[in-house]
Amino acid sequence: MSGAHAAERASGGAPVRLTLPTLTAMVVGSMVGAGVFSLPSRFSESTGVAGALIAWVIAGTGMLMLAFVFQMLAVRRPDLDAGVYAYAKAGFGEYLGFFAAFGYWASACVGNVTYWVLIMSTLGALFPALGDGDTLLAVGLSSVGLWGFFLLVRRGVREATAINRVVTVAKLVPILVFVVLALFLLDPAVFAGNLTGTAGTGTLFDQVRGTMLVTVFVFLGVEGASVYSRHAARREDVGRATVLGFLSVFAVFASVTVVSYGIMPMEEIAALRQPSMAGVLAHAVGPWGTVFVSAGLIVSVLGAYLAWTLMAAEVLFVAARDDDMPRFLRRSNAADVPVPALVMTTALSQAVLVVTLFSEDAFDFALNMTSALTLIPFLLAALFAVKVARDPAAGAGAGASRGALAIAVLATAYTAFLLYAAGLKYVLVSLIVYAPATVLFVKVRREQGRRLFTPAELAVCAVSVAGAAAGVAALATGLITL
Numbered sequence: 001m002s003g004a005h006a007a008e009r010a011s012g013g014a015p016v017r018l019t020l021p022t023l024t025a026m027v028v029g030s031m032v033g034a035g036v037f038s039l040p041s042r043f044s045e046s047t048g049v050a051g052a053l054i055a056w057v058i059a060g061t062g063m064l065m066l067a068f069v070f071q072m073l074a075v076r077r078p079d080l081d082a083g084v085y086a087y088a089k090a091g092f093g094e095y096l097g098f099f100a101a102f103g104y105w106a107s108a109c110v111g112n113v114t115y116w117v118l119i120m121s122t123l124g125a126l127f128p129a130l131g132d133g134d135t136l137l138a139v140g141l142s143s144v145g146l147w148g149f150f151l152l153v154r155r156g157v158r159e160a161t162a163i164n165r166v167v168t169v170a171k172l173v174p175i176l177v178f179v180v181l182a183l184f185l186l187d188p189a190v191f192a193g194n195l196t197g198t199a200g201t202g203t204l205f206d207q208v209r210g211t212m213l214v215t216v217f218v219f220l221g222v223e224g225a226s227v228y229s230r231h232a233a234r235r236e237d238v239g240r241a242t243v244l245g246f247l248s249v250f251a252v253f254a255s256v257t258v259v260s261y262g263i264m265p266m267e268e269i270a271a272l273r274q275p276s277m278a279g280v281l282a283h284a285v286g287p288w289g290t291v292f293v294s295a296g297l298i299v300s301v302l303g304a305y306l307a308w309t310l311m312a313a314e315v316l317f318v319a320a321r322d323d324d325m326p327r328f329l330r331r332s333n334a335a336d337v338p339v340p341a342l343v344m345t346t347a348l349s350q351a352v353l354v355v356t357l358f359s360e361d362a363f364d365f366a367l368n369m370t371s372a373l374t375l376i377p378f379l380l381a382a383l384f385a386v387k388v389a390r391d392p393a394a395g396a397g398a399g400a401s402r403g404a405l406a407i408a409v410l411a412t413a414y415t416a417f418l419l420y421a422a423g424l425k426y427v428l429v430s431l432i433v434y435a436p437a438t439v440l441f442v443k444v445r446r447e448q449g450r451r452l453f454t455p456a457e458l459a460v461c462a463v464s465v466a467g468a469a470a471g472v473a474a475l476a477t478g479l480i481t482l
Helices: 002-005 022-029 036-045 049-076 082-094 093-126 138-155 157-170 174-186 188-193 203-221 236-260 266-270 277-285 288-323 340-356 362-389 400-446 455-477
Strands: none
Touching: 022 288, 036 093, 036 203, 036 236, 036 266, 036 277, 036 362, 049 203, 049 236, 049 362, 049 400, 082 288, 082 362, 082 400, 093 288, 093 340, 093 362, 093 400, 093 455, 138 288, 138 340, 157 277, 174 203, 174 277, 174 288, 188 362, 203 236, 203 277, 203 362, 203 400, 236 277, 266 277, 277 288, 288 340, 362 400, 400 455
16 A cells, blocks of 8 residues: 555546656655754764764765665566565565555554654744644644544545645655755854764764764665555656665755754753754744744645555555555555554554653664564574575575675664664564564465465574563563663
C-alpha cells in the first residue's frame, strides 16, 4: 500500500510508473520531517562547531555509503523489489528477514510519535497545558490526530498522496528561509565562542558520538525509493533518486545545524524548547520567527507523518504478500487500502505515544528509539551488499567490483559504529520490541505448515529473548530509564 500502489488504480487499473523526479521527491519527503526542526538544540546539547562538522562528515559519508548500497543493490538484484527487508531475507534467511521487516516497520511507527510530540510541544508555547508534548492532554489530542489520519488514509490513498505532494514542496520553504536569514545574521564572535564546545560536552570523540543517533533519525527515508522500487519506470532510477535525494537533504541539514551556532551561545540553544529552530530564529529576528517556523513545522510534520504512515503500511503489506508476515495483513478494502496493516501501524504508534507519558524526555526518547530500531535492518542490508559485491553469483550475474565492495564494507562499518554509539540502553530496549514479534513469525510458519524454527533461527530467537529479558530487568531495577 503506497502512493504508487494507488496510482496503479488511478486510471481504471492502468499502471502508472514512477519517474526519477517523483522517486527523488519521495526520498526528500520521507527525510524532511520533525528531525530537522530539532537539530539546533540536539547538536548543542552534545557538541560545538568542530564536533558538529566532524559528525556531519561522518554521518554524511556513512549515509552516502548506505545510499550507494541501495543504489548498487537496486541494479544488481532487481528481483528484490520490497526494499530493505528483502535484502536481509535474501542474504541471511527468513527469520532475520522477518526481523528486518518488523524492525523497519516498528521504527516508522515510533518515528510517527515524534511528529505528534513535536506538534504538541510547538503548540505548548501558546497553551502551557500541552507542556513539551508529554502531558495527558497532549497525548489525548495526539491520539485524536493519530486516528483521524487513520480514517483519512482508510478512505483511499489517492486523497492522501495528493495532500503529500503539496506538503513536500511547502515544508521546504521555512527551512530554506531559516538557513538564509541565519547566514546573513550570523555573529562571528558568537560562532567562534561555540567552536570547541563546553566543559560539559566532554572530549571531541564523546561530542561526535553524542550526535550520531539524531543524524540517523534525520536521514531515515534515504531508503524510501527502494521501498517503492517495484513501481519505478526504470530500475536504475531507484538508485539515482536515493543519491540525489540524500545529497539535497544533507546540504540542508548540515546548514541548519552550523548556522545556528552563529546566532546564540550553544548553552542557550541547548536549553530551548522544541522546535529549537523556532527559538533560534526568534532570537535573531523577533517573535515572528517563532510563528513562521512553527507554522512550517506543523505543515512539514503532518506531511512526513502521512508519508511514513503510507510507507509503514506498505512494508507490512508487501511482507505479507511475500509470505513473510501473516496472511491477514494482505487484506485490503474497496479503496485498495490494506486496513489490517494500517490498523497495526496506528496501534503501535498509539502504544508508544502512551509510553512517552513515562519518559524523561518524550521527543528525545522517541527519536532515539526510532534510530535504534532502524540500525539492524540497515546493518543487514549493508552486510548483504558485501556478499553481493564479493560473490558474482549473489549479484545475479554481475561481476565483483572492488569499488562496490569498498562501499559495502564502509557502510557496514558505519552502521556497526552507530550501534555502538546508540549504547546498551537503546539496544536492550530495541530487543524488548523485537522479541515479541516472533509471535507473528510463528503464525506465518503455522499458516504454511512448516517447522517453526531451524536450529540457526532458534539460536537467533534465544539471543533476542535473552536481550529482551535483560532489558525488562534493567528497566525494572532502574539500571536504565526511558
